[in-house]
Amino acid sequence: MGKYLIRRVVRGLLTVFVSISFTFFLLRLIPADPVSMMIDPKMSAETVAKMTAQFGLDKPLFIQYFIYLGQLLQGNFGVSFKNRDLVTSILLQKLPWTLILLSLSVSLALLVGIPVGIKAAKKRNGIFDRSINIVTMIGISIFIPFLSFSLLYLFGYLLRLLPTGGAYTPPPIKGLAFTVDVLRHAVLPTFTLFIGNCTSIILYTRNSMIEVQKEDYIRTAFAKGWDDRYVTRRHALKNAMIPTITATGIMISSLMGGAIMTETIYSWPGIGRQIFDSVAALDYPVLQGAFLFLSVTTVLINILTDLVLAWIDPRVKLGGVRI
Amino acid sequence: MADILRFENFRLDLQNDEGQRYNLLDDISFSLPDGKALGIVGESGCGKSITSLAVMRLLPAAARVVGGSVYLKGEDLLKKTEQEMYQIRGRDVAMVFQDPVTCLNPVLTIGFQIAEAIRRHNPEDSDAAIKDRTLALLNRVGIPNPEKRIKNYPHQFSGGMRQRTMIAMAIACSPGLLIADEATTALDVTIQAQVLDLMMRLKEGGSFMFITHNLGIVAEVCDEVTVMYAGQIVEAGAVEEVFLHPAHPYTKGLLLALPTLEFTGKKLYNIPGVVPTVQNFTTGCRYAPRCDYAKPVCSESKPVRCVLNDNHNVACYLYEEVRV
Amino acid sequence: MMDENVLLRVRALTKHFNINNSWFSKPLLLHAVDDMNFDLIRGQTLGVVGESGSGKSTLARLLLKLIPATSGEVTYRGQNILPLKERQSNFLRRDMQMIFQDPYASLDPRIRIGDSIAEPLWEHKLYRTKDEVLERVGTMLERVGLQREMVHRFPHEFSGGQHQRINIARALVMNPRLIICDEAVSSLDVSVQAQVLNLFNQLKEEFDLTYIFISHDLSVVKFVSDTIIVMYLGEMMEQAPAGELFTETAHPYTKALISAIPNPNPTVKKKRILLEGDIPGAVNLPSGCRFCSRCYMAQSDCESTHPELREISPDHWVRCHYSKAGIGRGD
Numbered sequence: 001m002g003k004y005l006i007r008r009v010v011r012g013l014l015t016v017f018v019s020i021s022f023t024f025f026l027l028r029l030i031p032a033d034p035v036s037m038m039i040d041p042k043m044s045a046e047t048v049a050k051m052t053a054q055f056g057l058d059k060p061l062f063i064q065y066f067i068y069l070g071q072l073l074q075g076n077f078g079v080s081f082k083n084r085d086l087v088t089s090i091l092l093q094k095l096p097w098t099l100i101l102l103s104l105s106v107s108l109a110l111l112v113g114i115p116v117g118i119k120a121a122k123k124r125n126g127i128f129d130r131s132i133n134i135v136t137m138i139g140i141s142i143f144i145p146f147l148s149f150s151l152l153y154l155f156g157y158l159l160r161l162l163p164t165g166g167a168y169t170p171p172p173i174k175g176l177a178f179t180v181d182v183l184r185h186a187v188l189p190t191f192t193l194f195i196g197n198c199t200s201i202i203l204y205t206r207n208s209m210i211e212v213q214k215e216d217y218i219r220t221a222f223a224k225g226w227d228d229r230y231v232t233r234r235h236a237l238k239n240a241m242i243p244t245i246t247a248t249g250i251m252i253s254s255l256m257g258g259a260i261m262t263e264t265i266y267s268w269p270g271i272g273r274q275i276f277d278s279v280a281a282l283d284y285p286v287l288q289g290a291f292l293f294l295s296v297t298t299v300l301i302n303i304l305t306d307l308v309l310a311w312i313d314p315r316v317k318l319g320g321v322r323i
Numbered sequence: 324m325a326d327i328l329r330f331e332n333f334r335l336d337l338q339n340d341e342g343q344r345y346n347l348l349d350d351i352s353f354s355l356p357d358g359k360a361l362g363i364v365g366e367s368g369c370g371k372s373i374t375s376l377a378v379m380r381l382l383p384a385a386a387r388v389v390g391g392s393v394y395l396k397g398e399d400l401l402k403k404t405e406q407e408m409y410q411i412r413g414r415d416v417a418m419v420f421q422d423p424v425t426c427l428n429p430v431l432t433i434g435f436q437i438a439e440a441i442r443r444h445n446p447e448d449s450d451a452a453i454k455d456r457t458l459a460l461l462n463r464v465g466i467p468n469p470e471k472r473i474k475n476y477p478h479q480f481s482g483g484m485r486q487r488t489m490i491a492m493a494i495a496c497s498p499g500l501l502i503a504d505e506a507t508t509a510l511d512v513t514i515q516a517q518v519l520d521l522m523m524r525l526k527e528g529g530s531f532m533f534i535t536h537n538l539g540i541v542a543e544v545c546d547e548v549t550v551m552y553a554g555q556i557v558e559a560g561a562v563e564e565v566f567l568h569p570a571h572p573y574t575k576g577l578l579l580a581l582p583t584l585e586f587t588g589k590k591l592y593n594i595p596g597v598v599p600t601v602q603n604f605t606t607g608c609r610y611a612p613r614c615d616y617a618k619p620v621c622s623e624s625k626p627v628r629c630v631l632n633d634n635h636n637v638a639c640y641l642y643e644e645v646r647v
Numbered sequence: 648m649m650d651e652n653v654l655l656r657v658r659a660l661t662k663h664f665n666i667n668n669s670w671f672s673k674p675l676l677l678h679a680v681d682d683m684n685f686d687l688i689r690g691q692t693l694g695v696v697g698e699s700g701s702g703k704s705t706l707a708r709l710l711l712k713l714i715p716a717t718s719g720e721v722t723y724r725g726q727n728i729l730p731l732k733e734r735q736s737n738f739l740r741r742d743m744q745m746i747f748q749d750p751y752a753s754l755d756p757r758i759r760i761g762d763s764i765a766e767p768l769w770e771h772k773l774y775r776t777k778d779e780v781l782e783r784v785g786t787m788l789e790r791v792g793l794q795r796e797m798v799h800r801f802p803h804e805f806s807g808g809q810h811q812r813i814n815i816a817r818a819l820v821m822n823p824r825l826i827i828c829d830e831a832v833s834s835l836d837v838s839v840q841a842q843v844l845n846l847f848n849q850l851k852e853e854f855d856l857t858y859i860f861i862s863h864d865l866s867v868v869k870f871v872s873d874t875i876i877v878m879y880l881g882e883m884m885e886q887a888p889a890g891e892l893f894t895e896t897a898h899p900y901t902k903a904l905i906s907a908i909p910n911p912n913p914t915v916k917k918k919r920i921l922l923e924g925d926i927p928g929a930v931n932l933p934s935g936c937r938f939c940s941r942c943y944m945a946q947s948d949c950e951s952t953h954p955e956l957r958e959i960s961p962d963h964w965v966r967c968h969y970s971k972a973g974i975g976r977g978d
Contacts, residue, residue: 216425225413366836511698516907539909580841582870591841
């Protein structure tokens, strides 16, 4: 097991390395000059040159790359072009907000999605299943900005029930009232993410339950005299969860930084929003830092998912040889 | 001697996704006396597997029972509620299925899967008592090192051992009737011999129904045999009678088509034509299209069962003179 | 010296799979096939019988060069075909064909059977016009007992037995010299099996074919074969002319196999030899005889000394220290 983990970690580091290198060069392929975002048309050419040099952008590409790698190894993730803050502190500030949305939407998606998926599979092609089918079809196809704006319009403007943006109404206050305020602000973005996640979970669960129900070992369990509820709970569920767990792992990875549209529309100060802003500002260091963060989390989540799957499914032998 | 199992005029259709219905089992009637072993033999599509599943009431989704009765110890299983069947399965009748690879849950231990067979009908037993019974069962079916093996998962067992596990689960509550559906087909020949031998030893006293396409197994293991073709019973009786003096053209053809070890000829007997699928069943005797002796009446209506002697009956117009 | 009658000469054919695929560990070898030696006589059928793990399917794939061998020699038409590159092996693909077990899986369901059969003809440019190809395919279909008009049908319109006939037609259309049948009738019903087996024999005469017939079913193998090889865990345990294998059985494993076959004659009550335990895996094999863990005749040196093949009578080879011909009689 230990050997397996070491191998995975090494492969993970390799993945991260490739990812950040890729990011580095890809960003610099953007045909725009980051310095141009920061200057005033009134500045002199001299000042511009000085600024460029300050950010190391005048050096040849490969030199910049090695400097970057060197800084990384020292734990220096750079400084934002836009506001000169440390990249690490920027990201760390945004991270908790993303985590709030992530944990709320994923937990709700699992809590609702799994039972719904199971029920739809049990009475396949029944009324429940067919209505769920329609709902999931809508859920998958819906255009996120459309959904977000409609919800904002309905609940934020027309009904004035929920706030229209941000994570809290400033100034930040302490204690329970703050938590409530944040939660109020989180309702709409969480719901938007929840729609997509829940739909996925329902589909995966339903489909794998249908497959599992057809399996011979289910018939064996019935042959022993057990009833439907026991057989579903004890035999079908564990096997049916395997694809769902994989899907959940992927979902979490992508939500880490991928909820860009949602966070931006709701002005939620998470990592996705930060990425959006940094792209607009051509803020390379922040983007590099964010993508580095995302690769690391994805690798970690993948390893975790594999471990969970190995725990559930005894046929999976981690990195070993099965004769 | 009372019959432990009796099928009376059992009819069953298959309905596909588009709603089309085809009759598969046409008037199946046979009985199994208590304490005996009955073999149901036939080629693919003849309905022998579904017949056995009907006893367990574990029919596939496409099956539709049209009529008839299935009596287990005198009680019609078709009239039982699902709740009542939960009691009957495993306790009064149990089944060993064909493919040990797919019939065991891959994520649960062998010990658990055997224990739950015991626990289902013995809910008051303590965990320790159930564990003891599990180990005893593993011993009985010839699995060495049972203490270690109960913690194993199915993928760590070989095919023969998995089949032994299936047998252990089936006999866990000492059912009166044990059904084996092609239970050795997926096994290697030497392993098959072991498993057959095991089942023969375990059957002492109980009743046994063996579904297979392998005539040799039926000859060795069973007392009586029922031959099915395309959902109809064509011949039935004591194994010696049917195998040594086959009456129905199909049975004769089947026996002649087998390359046995004693056969020295260059050419096997060829039953012309192919085994029909359920959509292509004909009216009357369904074997008529392939039969060398077919008469016009054969395709019009199904032949009645003719009794040849105490232990042998056949459904064929060739034997009309001896009709019951 | 090359015997004109020997189509294939196999010497010391071995295949080991390395099942440990990480860079950091020692290779773990699976001995799929070890030291196969036999001559395939032209016009004859060689039956190869064995259970799971015996290596019989791997042997077929080695002979057809579908997988590379670890060592050994296979001589065909005077040259060792194993080291040949794919480009140089074209003639092999014409001369040697294979029929597989699962009739349904062997045909592409989206291609009409006529096109499936014609595919190798186009590939090897054996005919020039479409009409010629169609004529050839139609003839083949008739030869295997189907109708010429079925050329335009799709595989799902046929039954299992008919599938196998189509596969046979496809194998024959190239006019091969050797056909390897890997469990070709195992998934067929008894009545259909009889038809296909009869067809094999008939075609052998008609087309001057040589067969290698692989199966786990000894009764079937006995019916079709002139010579039989019994394999266990990758090694050849016994080789004999078909009749002699049963009357003068030498190897204890062969005897157990024969005894395990259920006989449809209920009056024959034979004493069956039951082997202990399961078939072991072909990894970490003992240094002695591979069968000794289950052998009812095993002696103390069977575990340490590996038996070699010895010829106990003309064309009858056995790999056993203690076998004697005739243990099949009156035991």
